[in-house]
Amino acid sequence: MSSVILQGATRLLVALILLFSVYMLMRGHNLPGGGFIAGLIASAAFVLYALAWSLQEARAALRVSPVKLAAIGALLSLASAVPGLLKGFPPFTGLWLFIGGGEGDKGIPISTVLLFDVGIYLAVLGAVLALFFTIEVD
Amino acid sequence: MDTEVHSGDQPPTGWGERIWSLALLAFPLGVTLWLLSLIGPVREHAPLVFGVSWIPSLGVELNFLIDGLSLLFGLLVSGVGFFVALYAKFYLRGHPLIQRFFFYLFLFMLGMLGLVLAGNLITLFVFWEITTIASYLLIGFNHEKASARRSALQALLITAVGGLALLAGLLLLGMIVGSYNFVEVLAAKDKVHSHALYLPILILVLIGAFTKSAQLPFHFWLPNAMAAPTPVSAYLHSATMVKAGIYLLARMYPVLGGSEAWLLTLNIVGAVTAVIAAILAMRQTDLKLALAYTTVVALGILIMFLGSEASVAIAAAITFILVHSFYKAALFMVVGIIDHQTGTRELTALGGLGRRLPITFAIAAAAGFSMAGFPPFLGFIGKELKYEGALAIAEEPTFVAWAAVFANALMVAIAATVALRPFWGRLPEKLQSVREAPPGLWISPLVMALLGLTFGLAPALIADTLVGPAVTATMGREESVSLKLWHGINLPLVMSITTFALGALAFYLQPQIRTLLNRIANWLPANSDTQWDRGLDLFKRGAALHTRHIQHGILKHYLAAVFAVASVLLLWGLMRSGGFDMAVNWERLTVKEWAAMALVFAGSLVAICTRTPLTAICSLGGMGVGIALIFLFFGAPDVAITQLLVETLFLVLVALTLHRLPHATEVSGTGFRFVDALLAVSVGTTVSLTILAVLQQPLISPTKEYFELAAVPEAFGRNIVNVILVDFRALDTFGEVVVVLVAAVGAAALLRRKLKPSVPHGDTQEEQT
Numbered sequence: 001m002s003s004v005i006l007q008g009a010t011r012l013l014v015a016l017i018l019l020f021s022v023y024m025l026m027r028g029h030n031l032p033g034g035g036f037i038a039g040l041i042a043s044a045a046f047v048l049y050a051l052a053w054s055l056q057e058a059r060a061a062l063r064v065s066p067v068k069l070a071a072i073g074a075l076l077s078l079a080s081a082v083p084g085l086l087k088g089f090p091p092f093t094g095l096w097l098f099i100g101g102g103e104g105d106k107g108i109p110i111s112t113v114l115l116f117d118v119g120i121y122l123a124v125l126g127a128v129l130a131l132f133f134t135i136e137v138d
Numbered sequence: 139m140d141t142e143v144h145s146g147d148q149p150p151t152g153w154g155e156r157i158w159s160l161a162l163l164a165f166p167l168g169v170t171l172w173l174l175s176l177i178g179p180v181r182e183h184a185p186l187v188f189g190v191s192w193i194p195s196l197g198v199e200l201n202f203l204i205d206g207l208s209l210l211f212g213l214l215v216s217g218v219g220f221f222v223a224l225y226a227k228f229y230l231r232g233h234p235l236i237q238r239f240f241f242y243l244f245l246f247m248l249g250m251l252g253l254v255l256a257g258n259l260i261t262l263f264v265f266w267e268i269t270t271i272a273s274y275l276l277i278g279f280n281h282e283k284a285s286a287r288r289s290a291l292q293a294l295l296i297t298a299v300g301g302l303a304l305l306a307g308l309l310l311l312g313m314i315v316g317s318y319n320f321v322e323v324l325a326a327k328d329k330v331h332s333h334a335l336y337l338p339i340l341i342l343v344l345i346g347a348f349t350k351s352a353q354l355p356f357h358f359w360l361p362n363a364m365a366a367p368t369p370v371s372a373y374l375h376s377a378t379m380v381k382a383g384i385y386l387l388a389r390m391y392p393v394l395g396g397s398e399a400w401l402l403t404l405n406i407v408g409a410v411t412a413v414i415a416a417i418l419a420m421r422q423t424d425l426k427l428a429l430a431y432t433t434v435v436a437l438g439i440l441i442m443f444l445g446s447e448a449s450v451a452i453a454a455a456i457t458f459i460l461v462h463s464f465y466k467a468a469l470f471m472v473v474g475i476i477d478h479q480t481g482t483r484e485l486t487a488l489g490g491l492g493r494r495l496p497i498t499f500a501i502a503a504a505a506g507f508s509m510a511g512f513p514p515f516l517g518f519i520g521k522e523l524k525y526e527g528a529l530a531i532a533e534e535p536t537f538v539a540w541a542a543v544f545a546n547a548l549m550v551a552i553a554a555t556v557a558l559r560p561f562w563g564r565l566p567e568k569l570q571s572v573r574e575a576p577p578g579l580w581i582s583p584l585v586m587a588l589l590g591l592t593f594g595l596a597p598a599l600i601a602d603t604l605v606g607p608a609v610t611a612t613m614g615r616e617e618s619v620s621l622k623l624w625h626g627i628n629l630p631l632v633m634s635i636t637t638f639a640l641g642a643l644a645f646y647l648q649p650q651i652r653t654l655l656n657r658i659a660n661w662l663p664a665n666s667d668t669q670w671d672r673g674l675d676l677f678k679r680g681a682a683l684h685t686r687h688i689q690h691g692i693l694k695h696y697l698a699a700v701f702a703v704a705s706v707l708l709l710w711g712l713m714r715s716g717g718f719d720m721a722v723n724w725e726r727l728t729v730k731e732w733a734a735m736a737l738v739f740a741g742s743l744v745a746i747c748t749r750t751p752l753t754a755i756c757s758l759g760g761m762g763v764g765i766a767l768i769f770l771f772f773g774a775p776d777v778a779i780t781q782l783l784v785e786t787l788f789l790v791l792v793a794l795t796l797h798r799l800p801h802a803t804e805v806s807g808t809g810f811r812f813v814d815a816l817l818a819v820s821v822g823t824t825v826s827l828t829i830l831a832v833l834q835q836p837l838i839s840p841t842k843e844y845f846e847l848a849a850v851p852e853a854f855g856r857n858i859v860n861v862i863l864v865d866f867r868a869l870d871t872f873g874e875v876v877v878v879l880v881a882a883v884g885a886a887a888l889l890r891r892k893l894k895p896s897v898p899h900g901d902t903q904e905e906q907t
Contacts (some may be wrong), residue, residue: 005323029855032775034863040783067886075886077872078856090194092868096854100651108681113864120864121874128787135794135890 003052010052025121026114035117039124046129059133066120066133070126077119080112092116158228163238166220166247173204173212180209181607187257187321193869197312203257203320206607211385213604214463218377219247219645221582225471226369228578229478239279239367246272249468250378254385259308259318262386266304266350269379270297276374277322277366287361292670296359299351304386307342310335312395312460324392324614331397340394343386344403351437354411361430368474371426376433376466381459383441388455392614396447397504404445405531409541412438416548420648421655423485425473425556429466432509432552435545436462439524442538446531449609454520454527455621456608461508461520461590468505468586469556472498475575475583476560485555490565493566494572499561504587506557508594510550510641511634516594519621521546521637525630543637550641551648597621698813701821708824710832722830731771737764746815751796759789776859 022040027035050058058080062069084093180186189201204212215780223243230236250270256262271294278290312318314333315326330336347353352360363375374380387395387404394400412435419431436458443455475498476491477483492499508517524546528539574580593600601621609617644651659665664672727735741761762785769778845858845866855861863871 028857028860029864030857032857034776034778034857034860036863037776037779037783040780040787044783044786047787067883070882073871074875074879077875080868081872086188086189090191092865092872094854094865094868108880111854113855113868116864116868117860120875123879127878129429130882130886131889132787132791132794134792134886135798 005115006052007118010048014049018042018047020109021045021121025040025117029113035120036124037082039121040128041123043128043132046125046134050132053074055133062129066097066129070123073119073122073124075119076122077116080116082113085110139876159240161246163220163223163227165244166216166223169216169251170213170220173209173216176204176209177603177607180204180206181603185611188263189257197318198260199258199319200261201257202255202261204255205611206496206604206692207385207388207607207611208254210459210604210608211381212251212710214381214459215247215250215254215378215427217374218463218467218586219250220379221585221810222369222373222467222471225372225474225579225582226367228576229369229474230367235279235702239276242272242275242279243370243373246276246374246379250382253382257320259312259323260318262389263301263305263308265345266386267298267301269382270294270301270350271377273297273363276370277363279367279370282364283365285366289359289365293359293363295674296349296356300346300356303342303349305344307339307346310339310342313341315393320389325391327396327614329907330393334669335398336394336397339378340397340399340403343390343394347383347386348407349383350386351380351441352411353383353407353438353441353668354414356417357411357434358670360434361427362667364424364430368426368470368477371430372467372470372474375430376470377463380433380437381440381463384437384444384455384459388443388452388608388612391444391452391612395444401445401447404441407536408438408440408442408445409538411435411436412442412520414544415542415547416552417655419552420548420644420651421659424483425476425488425560426470428485428552428556429473432549433462433466435549436466439545441530442541443524443527446527448527448530449613449617449619450523450530452612453528453605453609453617456605456612457516457523457619457621458520460593460604461516464593465505465508465517468583468590469499469509471583471586472502473556475579478579479572479575480569485559487566488560489563490561491569491572492561494565494569495561497574497584500748501562501580501583501587502557504591505583506553508587509553509557511546511637514591514594514623515638516590516597517795518634519594519597519623521634522630523621525633529629536687539633543633543640546637547640547739548644550638551644554641554645555648555785567772571711581725594623597623604747617695635859645830698817701817705817705821705824708828709820712824731768734767734771737761737767752793755789755792755796759785762788776857803876 021038024033024041025035025038026033028038034062046058046062049061064072081091083095085091087095089095092112094111096109096111096113099108100109155220176186185203185205187201187203189199190201223240226239226243230239233239246269248274249265252265253262253269256265274290274294277293278286280286288752308318311323311330314330314335315323317323330339360375360380364371366375393650415434415438416433419428420436422428422431439453440458440462443451443458446452473483475495476488479495479498480491482488504515508515511517511521524542525539529535529541531538578609598621601619605621606617606619609619738761741759742756744757745761748754762781766778766781766785769775769781845862848857848866849858849861852865855865
């Protein structure tokens with residue numbers, strides 16, 4: 001499949017979709033979204049890229065092997081269990097840090113829950129792409 | 139005969155590697171010192187308990203308990219572990235996979251330490267399984283050898299089945315007591331003994347202990363485990379892991395011990411194991427195998443003594459654990475040195491090594507004397523105590539005493555065979571150029587042998603510090619133990635002398651005994667090892683048979699079976715509850731909801747009527763979008779988004795797959811379509827009826843309210859679905875992510891294999907690009 005229009009549009013779209021996926025990831029705690037959905041959106045970006053250009057280019061754009069990415073994601077999620085353990089809570093207890101909070105404003109929240117969701121994001125992205133790349137072998 | 143010699147010209151090791159290996163050795167040394175520092179506090183005060191909560195809702199904690207018993211075992215694990223690691227560093231020097239070896243070894247060490255220090259039934263079980271897996275990896279370390287792989291699998295299967303039985307037993311025990319913590323469990327003897335489930339629990343726990351500690355009829359995996367490199371045999375399969383079963387029974391003694399079933403089973407199984415293994419040991423000409431069988435003897439004796447209520451019998455068992463660990467680890471390492479320096483450990487090919495390997499000979503002699511139970515070695519004290527203990531066993535004193543004397547006599551003969559025979563007599567031509575091993579190899583067994591001698595000469599060193607507290611912890615009441623070399627002339631001494639006489643006779647007649655035993659073995663139709671193979675074959679054939687019928691590989695039939703069963707079960711459930719209420723409120727539906735339903739309906743209609751698969755898949759996608767819209771209208775935006783995304787990716791994946799399948803150009807014929815239609819209609823009807831029936835019930839859910847109330851104050855999130863996923867139920871989500879990961883890796887591996895030309899097994903594994 002090589003259509004100039006699709007290829008041209010894809011360059012723009014992929015960047016937007018990836019940005020959108022990060023947006024969905026970050027807002028997931030308060031509004032519809034989250035790691036799973038964001039991971040699916042991000043994988044859709046790579047699927048589109050592979051369809052418009054080629055599988056090799058999509059692989060090259062991902063830089064790491066998808067299985068590795070999925071494993072890293074799962075490990076990140078697992079790592080979010082550790083801070084809770086170290087503080088004497090059950091594993092996966094959410095710990096929060098609010099940076100630069102003031103009056104009426106809690107500041108920027110940084111939490112182990114976010115780390116967990118980022119892990120889910122990468123794991124879903126990696127797993128979907130691992131499947132997609134093997135089906136689409138030339 | 140397989141040997142495992144890796145010596146030769148090695149390149150000098152770099153600084154990085156040297157620092158790395160020193161750091162490795164620092165771990166067991168540090169643990170040993172830490173445990174030594176705890177001896178005083180634990181003896182004077184209460185046991186030490188510490189840990190973190192793990193799954194509080196299930197009452198599961200990752201916690202540890204250090205009392206006299208766990209301290210003794212912990213010191214054995216870390217102390218012997220330190221010397222074995224030191225030995226292995228020299229023994230496997232230059233081996234290409236030495237890093238992997240040490241990873242496995244330390245994984246085991248960690249598991250074993252966790253096992254003996256565990257303060258909770260679940261913690262104990264988790265570490266128990268870690269030792270099983272590490273043992274599997276270590277036995278199969280020489281993985282190019284089919285025999286090593288077979289032995290590893292055999293050990294894994296036997297000990298893992300025992301582990302499952304143990305898990306069931308521990309869970310039952312925890313349920314009865316109402317807690318998994320040892321502090322509460324160990325205090326609940328009366329409650330457990332009077333419970334109807336006492337016997338099942340006892341049987342399950344005993345299966346776990348007997349498989350791990352190689353008791354009859356599960357003994358055969360241990361000699362086979364000698365396929366592992368010698369440091370592993372010295373460590374796992376003599377000093378530590380196989381004693382996990384002993385530890386378990388000693389740990390459970392206060393709560394499970396003392397009943398008639400406990401006493402009789404332990405006495406009989408232990409005695410029979412000790413006697414039969416001692417006879418089997420006489421047959422062996424491979425030094426390592428002979429030692430392996432005497433390990434089974436020792437384990438049998440230990441089990442036998444735990445089947446007693448007399449403190450002197452328990453003291454005998456505890457002392458013997460120490461004695462055995464010292465001499466057996468030393469002898470294994472000596473055999474390793476012989477193997478390393480001569481290239482063989484076959485008794486018939488060895489002789490006259492005393493002059494060539496003087497230091498090794500001295501170590502072997504010291505360890506052998508301890509094994510045979512000669513004064514002034516610790517082995518003598520251990521043996522005297524054993525005889526005293528045997529006579530004190532209330533159930534079957536004569537039986538146990540005879541078994542102990544018989545097994546010990548043969549141990550004397552085997553000690554002499556292993557420790558003396560390779561060093562005596564004429565040096566064979568082939569071994570003229572043999573030289574003494576480097577100090578790195580003999581320092582560890584030397585320390586082990588010296589410990590046996592030191593503690594024999596000064597038994598007071600361990601009587602109050604290690605043995606006494608361990609006996610106290612095992613019995614669950616205050617006990618003091620006095621260890622002495624000279625007890626005066628009494629019955630145990632007479633039994634000792636009888637043992638030496640019988641042992642000397644057995645040693646003198648050993649060639650004749652071996653011939654006789656070999657003749658008997660040839661005459662027997664099968665031994666347990668071949669029976670194992672037969673059993674495994676039968677199991678595999680059964681698995682193949684049922685796989686052929688159930689897992690036939692036709693995807694369509696799988697789906698048909700799943701749908702048919704699901705709809706039948708749903709229908710059955712509906713009829714039982716009698717809910718066929720079709721109250722549907724059509725007037726409440728708005729235009730947009732009608733539109734979404736029309737989309738769903740149109741999508742399914744096109745999918746049914748079309749003759750090309752691609753169109754069918756696309757129209758199903760349209761139907762999915764309609765369903766996503768319905769989710770959206772009814773206040774589940776997260777589910778709607780997920781549905782939409784999954785639908786999109788699914789469509790792309792299936793379209794691509796269809797593109798690659800040559801025969802997927804048309805859908806199935808009319809006959810199949812009729813069956814499919816029937817199935818589809820029945821699934822659709824039952825699912826619709828079920829949902830309508832569910833809607834008739836008022837939705838009362840305390841969890842929903844809880845999450846609505848707790849989401850913002852406790853987890854700082856307003857999206858309840860996501861808060862549940864990443865915070866309240868994070869462990870479940872993590873499990874799901876792992877499943878996704880495993881599924882992707884598995885599918886990727888399967889698909890990739892299909893697309894590549896298969897490589898014949900055993901050939902080069904390099905992939906062609």
